[in-house]
Amino acid sequence: MNTRAAHGQPLRGAALIARFEAVTALLVATRQWWRPAPFQHPRLPWEATAPELANYLRALDRDAVEGLHSDLPALADQLSPWLPAAASVALGTVPQLPAQSLPPMPEPRDVPGRKWAQIQAFLSRCQTTTLPALEWCSGKAHLGRHYAALAGAPVTALEWDDALVAAAQQLAQREQRPVAAHCQDVLAPTAGRWLQPAQQVLALHACGELHRRLLRLCAERRPQALLLSPCCYHLGSGEDYEPLSQQGQRSALQLSREELRIALQETVTAPGREQRQRETLQAWRLGFDLLQRELRGIESYLRTPPLAAPATIAKGFAALCQQLARHHGLTVPAALDLAPWEQAGWRRLAEVRALDLVRALFRPLLELWVVLDYACLLQEHGYEVELGRFCQRSLTPRNLLLRAVLPAAGTTAQNVVENTY
Ligand SMILES: C[S@@+](CC[C@H](N)C(=O)[O-])C[C@H]1O[C@@H](n2cnc3c(N)ncnc32)[C@H](O)[C@@H]1O
Numbered sequence: 001m002n003t004r005a006a007h008g009q010p011l012r013g014a015a016l017i018a019r020f021e022a023v024t025a026l027l028v029a030t031r032q033w034w035r036p037a038p039f040q041h042p043r044l045p046w047e048a049t050a051p052e053l054a055n056y057l058r059a060l061d062r063d064a065v066e067g068l069h070s071d072l073p074a075l076a077d078q079l080s081p082w083l084p085a086a087a088s089v090a091l092g093t094v095p096q097l098p099a100q101s102l103p104p105m106p107e108p109r110d111v112p113g114r115k116w117a118q119i120q121a122f123l124s125r126c127q128t129t130t131l132p133a134l135e136w137c138s139g140k141a142h143l144g145r146h147y148a149a150l151a152g153a154p155v156t157a158l159e160w161d162d163a164l165v166a167a168a169q170q171l172a173q174r175e176q177r178p179v180a181a182h183c184q185d186v187l188a189p190t191a192g193r194w195l196q197p198a199q200q201v202l203a204l205h206a207c208g209e210l211h212r213r214l215l216r217l218c219a220e221r222r223p224q225a226l227l228l229s230p231c232c233y234h235l236g237s238g239e240d241y242e243p244l245s246q247q248g249q250r251s252a253l254q255l256s257r258e259e260l261r262i263a264l265q266e267t268v269t270a271p272g273r274e275q276r277q278r279e280t281l282q283a284w285r286l287g288f289d290l291l292q293r294e295l296r297g298i299e300s301y302l303r304t305p306p307l308a309a310p311a312t313i314a315k316g317f318a319a320l321c322q323q324l325a326r327h328h329g330l331t332v333p334a335a336l337d338l339a340p341w342e343q344a345g346w347r348r349l350a351e352v353r354a355l356d357l358v359r360a361l362f363r364p365l366l367e368l369w370v371v372l373d374y375a376c377l378l379q380e381h382g383y384e385v386e387l388g389r390f391c392q393r394s395l396t397p398r399n400l401l402l403r404a405v406l407p408a409a410g411t412t413a414q415n416v417v418e419n420t421y
Pocket of ligand 1: 115136137138139158159160161164183185186187203204205206207210380
Protein backbone atom coordinates (compact mmCIF):
# COMPACT_ATOMS: atom_id res chain seq x y z
CA MET A 1 0.00 0.00 0.00
CA ASN A 2 1.19 3.51 -0.80
CA THR A 3 1.22 5.09 2.67
CA ARG A 4 1.87 8.58 1.27
CA ALA A 5 -1.44 8.31 -0.56
CA ALA A 6 -3.17 6.98 2.54
CA HIS A 7 -2.12 9.80 4.82
CA GLY A 8 -2.13 12.96 2.76
CA GLN A 9 -2.62 12.81 -0.97
CA PRO A 10 -5.84 12.00 -2.78
CA LEU A 11 -5.56 8.63 -4.50
CA ARG A 12 -4.53 8.77 -8.12
CA GLY A 13 -2.78 6.73 -10.83
CA ALA A 14 -0.96 3.64 -9.66
CA ALA A 15 -1.95 4.36 -6.03
CA LEU A 16 -5.60 3.77 -6.94
CA ILE A 17 -4.85 0.30 -8.22
CA ALA A 18 -2.55 -0.50 -5.31
CA ARG A 19 -5.27 0.58 -2.87
CA PHE A 20 -7.89 -1.46 -4.72
CA GLU A 21 -5.72 -4.55 -4.43
CA ALA A 22 -4.95 -3.94 -0.74
CA VAL A 23 -8.62 -3.35 0.11
CA THR A 24 -9.62 -6.47 -1.83
CA ALA A 25 -7.04 -8.57 0.03
CA LEU A 26 -8.17 -7.33 3.45
CA LEU A 27 -11.87 -7.78 2.71
CA VAL A 28 -11.28 -11.30 1.41
CA ALA A 29 -9.18 -12.20 4.46
CA THR A 30 -11.79 -10.83 6.88
CA ARG A 31 -14.97 -11.93 5.16
CA GLN A 32 -15.99 -14.27 8.01
CA TRP A 33 -16.35 -11.11 10.17
CA TRP A 34 -18.37 -8.76 7.94
CA ARG A 35 -20.41 -11.16 5.76
CA PRO A 36 -22.87 -12.61 8.30
CA ALA A 37 -25.59 -10.10 9.19
CA PRO A 38 -26.36 -10.04 12.94
CA PHE A 39 -30.07 -9.41 12.26
CA GLN A 40 -30.26 -12.71 10.36
CA HIS A 41 -28.27 -14.85 12.80
CA PRO A 42 -29.13 -15.02 16.51
CA ARG A 43 -25.76 -16.85 16.79
CA LEU A 44 -23.15 -15.56 14.36
CA PRO A 45 -20.82 -18.10 12.74
CA TRP A 46 -17.73 -16.25 14.10
CA GLU A 47 -18.97 -16.60 17.69
CA ALA A 48 -17.71 -20.19 17.72
CA THR A 49 -14.12 -19.01 17.20
CA ALA A 50 -14.27 -15.72 19.12
CA PRO A 51 -16.69 -16.19 22.02
CA GLU A 52 -14.88 -13.53 24.11
CA LEU A 53 -15.56 -10.92 21.41
CA ALA A 54 -19.25 -11.82 21.36
CA ASN A 55 -19.37 -11.67 25.17
CA TYR A 56 -17.60 -8.32 25.23
CA LEU A 57 -20.03 -6.83 22.67
CA ARG A 58 -23.15 -8.27 24.34
CA ALA A 59 -22.07 -6.76 27.68
CA LEU A 60 -21.84 -3.19 26.31
CA ASP A 61 -24.64 -0.85 27.32
CA ARG A 62 -26.63 1.14 24.76
CA ASP A 63 -24.62 4.37 25.17
CA ALA A 64 -21.33 2.55 24.73
CA VAL A 65 -22.62 0.78 21.61
CA GLU A 66 -23.93 3.99 20.02
CA GLY A 67 -20.75 5.85 20.99
CA LEU A 68 -18.59 3.24 19.22
CA HIS A 69 -20.85 3.27 16.15
CA SER A 70 -20.04 6.94 15.67
CA ASP A 71 -16.32 6.82 16.54
CA LEU A 72 -14.38 4.59 14.16
CA PRO A 73 -10.90 5.06 15.76
CA ALA A 74 -12.30 4.19 19.22
CA LEU A 75 -14.09 1.18 17.73
CA ALA A 76 -10.87 0.04 16.10
CA ASP A 77 -9.05 0.32 19.44
CA GLN A 78 -11.68 -1.82 21.14
CA LEU A 79 -11.78 -4.50 18.44
CA SER A 80 -8.05 -4.70 17.78
CA PRO A 81 -7.46 -7.69 20.12
CA TRP A 82 -9.60 -9.78 17.77
CA LEU A 83 -9.50 -8.13 14.33
CA PRO A 84 -7.00 -6.40 11.99
CA ALA A 85 -8.66 -3.15 13.02
CA ALA A 86 -5.77 -0.73 12.54
CA ALA A 87 -5.15 -1.99 8.98
CA SER A 88 -8.83 -1.66 8.23
CA VAL A 89 -8.95 1.97 9.40
CA ALA A 90 -5.72 2.85 7.56
CA LEU A 91 -6.92 1.33 4.29
CA GLY A 92 -10.31 3.01 4.58
CA THR A 93 -8.75 6.43 5.09
CA VAL A 94 -9.10 8.75 2.10
CA PRO A 95 -7.98 12.37 2.43
CA GLN A 96 -9.86 15.43 1.23
CA LEU A 97 -9.30 16.65 -2.31
CA PRO A 98 -7.67 20.11 -2.15
CA ALA A 99 -10.27 22.85 -2.62
CA GLN A 100 -10.08 25.99 -4.76
CA SER A 101 -11.59 29.06 -3.14
CA LEU A 102 -14.85 30.11 -4.74
CA PRO A 103 -16.05 33.69 -5.05
CA PRO A 104 -18.42 34.39 -2.16
CA MET A 105 -22.09 33.97 -3.01
CA PRO A 106 -25.06 34.66 -0.76
CA GLU A 107 -26.96 31.53 0.30
CA PRO A 108 -29.85 31.16 -2.18
CA ARG A 109 -33.24 31.07 -0.47
CA ASP A 110 -34.49 28.03 -2.44
CA VAL A 111 -31.59 25.71 -1.58
CA PRO A 112 -31.65 23.98 1.83
CA GLY A 113 -28.61 25.05 3.91
CA ARG A 114 -27.00 21.60 4.06
CA LYS A 115 -27.40 21.07 0.29
CA TRP A 116 -25.90 24.52 -0.36
CA ALA A 117 -22.85 23.66 1.76
CA GLN A 118 -22.48 20.34 -0.13
CA ILE A 119 -22.72 22.14 -3.48
CA GLN A 120 -20.05 24.66 -2.53
CA ALA A 121 -17.73 21.94 -1.25
CA PHE A 122 -18.35 19.90 -4.41
CA LEU A 123 -17.77 22.77 -6.85
CA SER A 124 -14.66 23.95 -5.03
CA ARG A 125 -13.12 20.66 -6.29
CA CYS A 126 -13.79 21.49 -9.98
CA GLN A 127 -10.50 21.83 -11.79
CA THR A 128 -12.00 23.56 -14.75
CA THR A 129 -14.99 25.88 -14.85
CA THR A 130 -14.75 26.86 -18.49
CA LEU A 131 -16.52 23.84 -20.00
CA PRO A 132 -20.25 23.54 -20.57
CA ALA A 133 -21.64 21.13 -18.00
CA LEU A 134 -24.08 18.24 -17.94
CA GLU A 135 -25.75 17.69 -14.57
CA TRP A 136 -26.84 14.07 -14.12
CA CYS A 137 -29.94 13.36 -11.98
CA SER A 138 -30.17 17.03 -11.19
CA GLY A 139 -33.28 17.35 -9.02
CA LYS A 140 -33.97 21.10 -9.15
CA ALA A 141 -30.50 21.69 -10.65
CA HIS A 142 -29.25 23.68 -7.66
CA LEU A 143 -25.74 22.43 -8.44
CA GLY A 144 -26.05 23.24 -12.15
CA ARG A 145 -27.29 26.77 -11.49
CA HIS A 146 -24.37 27.45 -9.20
CA TYR A 147 -21.91 26.04 -11.75
CA ALA A 148 -23.48 28.24 -14.45
CA ALA A 149 -23.04 31.27 -12.19
CA LEU A 150 -19.39 30.41 -11.53
CA ALA A 151 -18.44 29.39 -15.03
CA GLY A 152 -20.72 31.56 -17.13
CA ALA A 153 -21.00 28.35 -19.17
CA PRO A 154 -24.25 26.66 -20.22
CA VAL A 155 -25.53 23.72 -18.22
CA THR A 156 -27.80 20.91 -19.36
CA ALA A 157 -29.63 19.25 -16.46
CA LEU A 158 -31.19 15.78 -16.72
CA GLU A 159 -33.88 14.60 -14.35
CA TRP A 160 -36.84 12.27 -14.80
CA ASP A 161 -39.31 13.88 -12.41
CA ASP A 162 -41.45 16.41 -14.34
CA ALA A 163 -42.14 18.56 -11.30
CA LEU A 164 -38.41 18.87 -10.48
CA VAL A 165 -37.61 19.68 -14.11
CA ALA A 166 -40.26 22.44 -14.12
CA ALA A 167 -38.90 23.81 -10.81
CA ALA A 168 -35.35 23.75 -12.23
CA GLN A 169 -36.48 25.72 -15.30
CA GLN A 170 -38.32 28.25 -13.20
CA LEU A 171 -35.42 28.84 -10.82
CA ALA A 172 -32.96 29.15 -13.72
CA GLN A 173 -35.18 31.71 -15.45
CA ARG A 174 -35.69 33.70 -12.28
CA GLU A 175 -31.93 33.81 -11.61
CA GLN A 176 -31.14 34.24 -15.31
CA ARG A 177 -28.78 31.28 -15.43
CA PRO A 178 -28.05 29.47 -18.71
CA VAL A 179 -29.48 26.16 -17.46
CA ALA A 180 -31.68 23.96 -19.68
CA ALA A 181 -33.44 21.24 -17.68
CA HIS A 182 -34.75 18.22 -19.56
CA CYS A 183 -37.02 15.42 -18.54
CA GLN A 184 -34.89 12.31 -19.20
CA ASP A 185 -34.78 8.84 -17.71
CA VAL A 186 -31.01 8.40 -17.53
CA LEU A 187 -31.38 4.62 -17.73
CA ALA A 188 -33.20 4.86 -21.08
CA PRO A 189 -31.22 4.02 -24.24
CA THR A 190 -31.62 7.67 -25.37
CA ALA A 191 -29.69 9.10 -22.42
CA GLY A 192 -26.22 8.66 -23.98
CA ARG A 193 -26.85 11.37 -26.59
CA TRP A 194 -26.47 14.09 -23.96
CA LEU A 195 -22.80 13.32 -23.30
CA GLN A 196 -20.45 15.41 -25.46
CA PRO A 197 -16.64 15.49 -25.71
CA ALA A 198 -16.23 19.17 -24.74
CA GLN A 199 -18.17 18.85 -21.54
CA GLN A 200 -17.78 18.47 -17.79
CA VAL A 201 -20.28 16.05 -16.24
CA LEU A 202 -21.44 16.78 -12.69
CA ALA A 203 -23.24 14.20 -10.58
CA LEU A 204 -23.92 14.85 -6.90
CA HIS A 205 -25.53 11.88 -5.17
CA ALA A 206 -26.90 10.08 -8.19
CA CYS A 207 -27.95 6.72 -6.76
CA GLY A 208 -26.67 3.22 -7.60
CA GLU A 209 -27.40 2.22 -11.17
CA LEU A 210 -27.95 5.90 -12.11
CA HIS A 211 -24.28 6.72 -11.49
CA ARG A 212 -23.09 3.36 -12.90
CA ARG A 213 -24.92 4.16 -16.16
CA LEU A 214 -23.09 7.47 -16.21
CA LEU A 215 -19.72 5.81 -15.63
CA ARG A 216 -20.32 3.35 -18.49
CA LEU A 217 -21.39 6.19 -20.77
CA CYS A 218 -18.30 8.22 -19.88
CA ALA A 219 -16.12 5.23 -20.80
CA GLU A 220 -17.91 5.07 -24.16
CA ARG A 221 -18.49 8.74 -25.05
CA ARG A 222 -15.53 10.30 -23.24
CA PRO A 223 -16.61 13.73 -22.02
CA GLN A 224 -13.63 15.89 -21.09
CA ALA A 225 -14.19 15.84 -17.33
CA LEU A 226 -16.33 14.20 -14.67
CA LEU A 227 -17.02 15.05 -11.04
CA LEU A 228 -19.05 12.35 -9.31
CA SER A 229 -20.08 11.75 -5.72
CA PRO A 230 -21.90 8.40 -5.68
CA CYS A 231 -24.47 7.16 -3.18
CA CYS A 232 -26.93 4.28 -2.52
CA TYR A 233 -24.68 1.72 -4.20
CA HIS A 234 -27.18 -1.13 -3.90
CA LEU A 235 -30.00 0.60 -5.81
CA GLY A 236 -30.64 -0.98 -9.20
CA SER A 237 -27.94 -3.61 -8.72
CA GLY A 238 -28.72 -7.24 -9.54
CA GLU A 239 -28.50 -9.88 -6.79
CA ASP A 240 -24.74 -9.75 -7.20
CA TYR A 241 -22.72 -6.62 -7.83
CA GLU A 242 -21.03 -6.73 -11.23
CA PRO A 243 -17.75 -4.80 -11.13
CA LEU A 244 -17.42 -2.21 -13.89
CA SER A 245 -13.66 -2.29 -14.30
CA GLN A 246 -11.45 -5.09 -15.63
CA GLN A 247 -9.51 -4.77 -12.38
CA GLY A 248 -12.73 -5.38 -10.45
CA GLN A 249 -13.82 -8.26 -12.67
CA ARG A 250 -10.50 -10.02 -11.99
CA SER A 251 -10.83 -9.41 -8.27
CA ALA A 252 -11.11 -12.26 -5.76
CA LEU A 253 -13.92 -10.39 -3.99
CA GLN A 254 -17.58 -10.63 -4.92
CA LEU A 255 -20.29 -8.60 -3.25
CA SER A 256 -24.01 -9.21 -3.17
CA ARG A 257 -26.56 -6.41 -3.34
CA GLU A 258 -27.16 -6.91 0.38
CA GLU A 259 -23.46 -6.44 1.05
CA LEU A 260 -23.45 -3.18 -0.94
CA ARG A 261 -25.98 -1.93 1.60
CA ILE A 262 -23.57 -2.48 4.49
CA ALA A 263 -21.66 0.59 3.34
CA LEU A 264 -24.73 2.74 3.98
CA GLN A 265 -25.96 1.29 7.26
CA GLU A 266 -24.29 3.74 9.55
CA THR A 267 -25.82 5.87 12.26
CA VAL A 268 -27.46 8.79 10.56
CA THR A 269 -28.39 11.89 12.43
CA ALA A 270 -32.15 11.72 11.98
CA PRO A 271 -34.53 13.78 14.11
CA GLY A 272 -35.45 12.03 17.39
CA ARG A 273 -38.97 11.05 16.31
CA GLU A 274 -37.80 9.46 13.05
CA GLN A 275 -35.00 7.67 14.87
CA ARG A 276 -37.48 6.25 17.38
CA GLN A 277 -39.82 5.11 14.58
CA ARG A 278 -36.97 3.41 12.75
CA GLU A 279 -35.90 1.62 15.92
CA THR A 280 -39.47 0.52 16.66
CA LEU A 281 -39.82 -1.01 13.22
CA GLN A 282 -36.44 -2.74 13.55
CA ALA A 283 -37.39 -4.16 16.97
CA TRP A 284 -40.76 -5.34 15.68
CA ARG A 285 -39.25 -6.99 12.61
CA LEU A 286 -36.80 -8.78 14.89
CA GLY A 287 -39.65 -9.79 17.19
CA PHE A 288 -41.49 -11.21 14.17
CA ASP A 289 -38.32 -13.02 13.10
CA LEU A 290 -38.19 -14.85 16.44
CA LEU A 291 -41.91 -15.62 16.16
CA GLN A 292 -41.72 -17.00 12.61
CA ARG A 293 -38.84 -19.31 13.60
CA GLU A 294 -41.05 -20.68 16.37
CA LEU A 295 -44.14 -21.00 14.11
CA ARG A 296 -42.21 -22.77 11.36
CA GLY A 297 -39.91 -24.71 13.66
CA ILE A 298 -37.08 -23.68 11.35
CA GLU A 299 -34.06 -21.69 12.48
CA SER A 300 -33.69 -19.42 9.47
CA TYR A 301 -34.36 -15.81 8.60
CA LEU A 302 -37.20 -14.83 6.24
CA ARG A 303 -36.97 -11.66 4.18
CA THR A 304 -39.80 -9.21 4.81
CA PRO A 305 -41.15 -6.45 2.52
CA PRO A 306 -40.46 -2.74 3.08
CA LEU A 307 -42.85 -1.11 5.57
CA ALA A 308 -43.84 2.55 5.95
CA ALA A 309 -42.90 3.55 9.51
CA PRO A 310 -45.72 5.78 10.80
CA ALA A 311 -48.59 3.78 9.23
CA THR A 312 -47.27 0.39 10.39
CA ILE A 313 -46.49 1.62 13.89
CA ALA A 314 -49.96 3.15 14.22
CA LYS A 315 -51.49 -0.33 13.69
CA GLY A 316 -49.36 -1.97 16.38
CA PHE A 317 -47.07 -5.00 16.71
CA ALA A 318 -49.85 -7.62 16.47
CA ALA A 319 -51.03 -6.20 13.12
CA LEU A 320 -47.46 -6.23 11.83
CA CYS A 321 -47.10 -9.92 12.81
CA GLN A 322 -50.36 -10.77 11.04
CA GLN A 323 -49.30 -8.85 7.92
CA LEU A 324 -45.85 -10.45 7.70
CA ALA A 325 -47.21 -13.91 8.55
CA ARG A 326 -49.75 -13.61 5.70
CA HIS A 327 -46.95 -12.50 3.38
CA HIS A 328 -45.15 -15.79 4.11
CA GLY A 329 -48.27 -17.97 4.14
CA LEU A 330 -48.10 -18.48 7.93
CA THR A 331 -50.85 -18.26 10.53
CA VAL A 332 -50.44 -16.58 13.91
CA PRO A 333 -52.79 -18.40 16.38
CA ALA A 334 -55.50 -15.94 17.48
CA ALA A 335 -55.01 -16.80 21.17
CA LEU A 336 -51.24 -16.22 21.12
CA ASP A 337 -50.08 -13.41 23.42
CA LEU A 338 -47.67 -11.39 21.27
CA ALA A 339 -46.42 -9.03 23.99
CA PRO A 340 -43.47 -11.32 24.95
CA TRP A 341 -42.42 -11.49 21.28
CA GLU A 342 -42.42 -7.71 21.07
CA GLN A 343 -40.25 -7.48 24.21
CA ALA A 344 -37.93 -10.14 22.80
CA GLY A 345 -37.67 -8.03 19.62
CA TRP A 346 -36.42 -5.04 21.62
CA ARG A 347 -33.84 -7.22 23.38
CA ARG A 348 -32.72 -8.60 20.00
CA LEU A 349 -32.36 -5.05 18.65
CA ALA A 350 -29.95 -4.13 21.46
CA GLU A 351 -27.95 -7.30 20.75
CA VAL A 352 -27.94 -6.74 16.98
CA ARG A 353 -26.70 -3.14 17.36
CA ALA A 354 -23.87 -4.38 19.58
CA LEU A 355 -22.83 -7.28 17.32
CA ASP A 356 -23.10 -5.00 14.28
CA LEU A 357 -20.07 -3.10 15.58
CA VAL A 358 -17.93 -5.74 13.89
CA ARG A 359 -19.43 -4.92 10.49
CA ALA A 360 -19.23 -1.19 11.25
CA LEU A 361 -15.44 -1.50 11.26
CA PHE A 362 -15.47 -2.70 7.64
CA ARG A 363 -18.11 -0.27 6.29
CA PRO A 364 -15.65 2.34 4.93
CA LEU A 365 -13.67 -0.41 3.19
CA LEU A 366 -16.73 -1.86 1.48
CA GLU A 367 -17.72 1.56 0.16
CA LEU A 368 -14.18 2.31 -0.91
CA TRP A 369 -13.87 -0.99 -2.78
CA VAL A 370 -16.87 -0.14 -4.96
CA VAL A 371 -15.74 3.43 -5.64
CA LEU A 372 -12.21 2.22 -6.45
CA ASP A 373 -13.78 -0.13 -8.97
CA TYR A 374 -15.39 2.93 -10.58
CA ALA A 375 -12.06 4.77 -10.53
CA CYS A 376 -10.32 1.82 -12.19
CA LEU A 377 -12.93 1.79 -14.98
CA LEU A 378 -12.29 5.46 -15.74
CA GLN A 379 -8.54 4.93 -15.60
CA GLU A 380 -8.80 1.94 -17.95
CA HIS A 381 -10.54 4.28 -20.41
CA GLY A 382 -7.80 6.87 -20.43
CA TYR A 383 -8.94 9.27 -17.72
CA GLU A 384 -6.63 10.76 -15.13
CA VAL A 385 -8.54 10.01 -11.97
CA GLU A 386 -8.35 11.29 -8.42
CA LEU A 387 -10.35 10.01 -5.48
CA GLY A 388 -10.74 12.02 -2.31
CA ARG A 389 -13.36 13.43 0.02
CA PHE A 390 -15.12 16.70 -0.68
CA CYS A 391 -16.49 17.52 2.77
CA GLN A 392 -16.65 16.36 6.38
CA ARG A 393 -18.82 13.35 7.21
CA SER A 394 -21.07 15.55 9.31
CA LEU A 395 -22.19 17.39 6.16
CA THR A 396 -22.91 14.13 4.34
CA PRO A 397 -21.56 10.64 5.02
CA ARG A 398 -21.52 10.10 1.22
CA ASN A 399 -18.53 12.37 0.79
CA LEU A 400 -16.27 10.45 -1.61
CA LEU A 401 -15.59 12.33 -4.83
CA LEU A 402 -14.23 10.97 -8.09
CA ARG A 403 -12.58 13.58 -10.25
CA ALA A 404 -11.65 12.44 -13.75
CA VAL A 405 -10.25 14.33 -16.68
CA LEU A 406 -8.97 13.28 -20.08
CA PRO A 407 -5.29 14.18 -20.44
CA ALA A 408 -4.37 17.03 -22.77
CA ALA A 409 -3.51 16.02 -26.37
CA GLY A 410 0.06 14.71 -26.59
CA THR A 411 0.02 13.00 -23.20
CA THR A 412 -1.65 9.74 -22.34
CA ALA A 413 -3.07 8.60 -19.06
CA GLN A 414 -0.45 5.85 -19.07
CA ASN A 415 2.54 8.20 -19.24
CA VAL A 416 0.93 10.56 -16.72
CA VAL A 417 0.72 7.62 -14.31
CA GLU A 418 4.34 6.70 -14.96
CA ASN A 419 5.56 10.28 -14.54
CA THR A 420 3.71 10.71 -11.26
CA TYR A 421 4.82 7.51 -9.57
C1 LIG B 1 -30.53 11.71 -4.42
S1 LIG B 1 -31.32 12.75 -5.59
C2 LIG B 1 -30.00 13.87 -5.97
C3 LIG B 1 -30.48 15.13 -6.61
C4 LIG B 1 -29.43 16.22 -6.79
N1 LIG B 1 -28.31 15.75 -7.59
C5 LIG B 1 -28.95 16.71 -5.44
O1 LIG B 1 -27.82 16.46 -5.06
O2 LIG B 1 -29.75 17.35 -4.76
C6 LIG B 1 -31.42 11.72 -7.03
C7 LIG B 1 -32.21 12.33 -8.16
O3 LIG B 1 -32.27 11.37 -9.23
C8 LIG B 1 -33.53 11.44 -9.83
N2 LIG B 1 -33.75 10.19 -10.57
C9 LIG B 1 -34.06 8.98 -10.06
N3 LIG B 1 -34.15 8.07 -11.04
C10 LIG B 1 -33.88 8.71 -12.21
C11 LIG B 1 -33.81 8.30 -13.57
N4 LIG B 1 -34.01 7.02 -13.93
N5 LIG B 1 -33.50 9.22 -14.50
C12 LIG B 1 -33.27 10.51 -14.13
N6 LIG B 1 -33.31 10.96 -12.87
C13 LIG B 1 -33.62 10.06 -11.92
C14 LIG B 1 -34.48 11.64 -8.67
O4 LIG B 1 -35.73 12.14 -9.09
C15 LIG B 1 -33.67 12.64 -7.82
O5 LIG B 1 -33.95 13.96 -8.17
